[in-house]
Amino acid sequence: MAGAVLRGDHGGRAHLDDGGLPNGVTVFADEYPGVANLAPDLMGALRAAATEAGNDAIQFRVNSGWRSREHQNRLRRAAVAKYGSPEAAARWVATADTSAHVSGNAVDLGPDAAAWLSAHGAAYGLCQIYRNEPWHYELRPEAIEHGCPAMYPDPAHDQRMRQ
Numbered sequence: 001m002a003g004a005v006l007r008g009d010h011g012g013r014a015h016l017d018d019g020g021l022p023n024g025v026t027v028f029a030d031e032y033p034g035v036a037n038l039a040p041d042l043m044g045a046l047r048a049a050a051t052e053a054g055n056d057a058i059q060f061r062v063n064s065g066w067r068s069r070e071h072q073n074r075l076r077r078a079a080v081a082k083y084g085s086p087e088a089a090a091r092w093v094a095t096a097d098t099s100a101h102v103s104g105n106a107v108d109l110g111p112d113a114a115a116w117l118s119a120h121g122a123a124y125g126l127c128q129i130y131r132n133e134p135w136h137y138e139l140r141p142e143a144i145e146h147g148c149p150a151m152y153p154d155p156a157h158d159q160r161m162r163q
């Protein structure tokens with residue numbers, strides 16, 4: 001597996017050590033750095049939700065989890081090229097300094113998991129953050145009691161992304 005080059009999301013290419021993942025990896029596959037380097041509290045919530053969803057025969061597949069700064073920078077450069085400017089790219093891909101993927105606090109899930117979490121995620125503190133990214137989930141522990149916060153239209157509206 002070492003040295004394997006994988007196709008990342010948004011057209012970037014990444015090695016496993018940079019957080020690239022093969023297709024079909026689940027939230028339990030911690031032999032992959034892209035899964036293993038997720039923040040422990042996010043990981044715990046994901047696995048609890050995935051276990052419950054498994055009773056409905058839903059599998060939580062991870063398209064992207066933790067990413068190295070290098071991987072994030074590649075994605076960002078590809079997005080700037082695709083969308084034409086840093087401002088336009090910011091609606092889809094954060095910089096390495098601001099990305100919640102680089103800190104291990106975000107996960108991009110397959111459509112089955114995202115659909116399940118859109119109905120049941122708040123009970124686990126798992127929330128969709130951006131309206132334009134139905135696959136992107138982060139932990140919001142207060143959601144367990146109060147429900148998920150209102151979504152931002154896209155990441156460019158998120159104060160955390162303005163640094």
Ligand SMILES: [Zn+2]
Nearest residue numbers: 106107108136
């Ligand atoms: Zn994401």
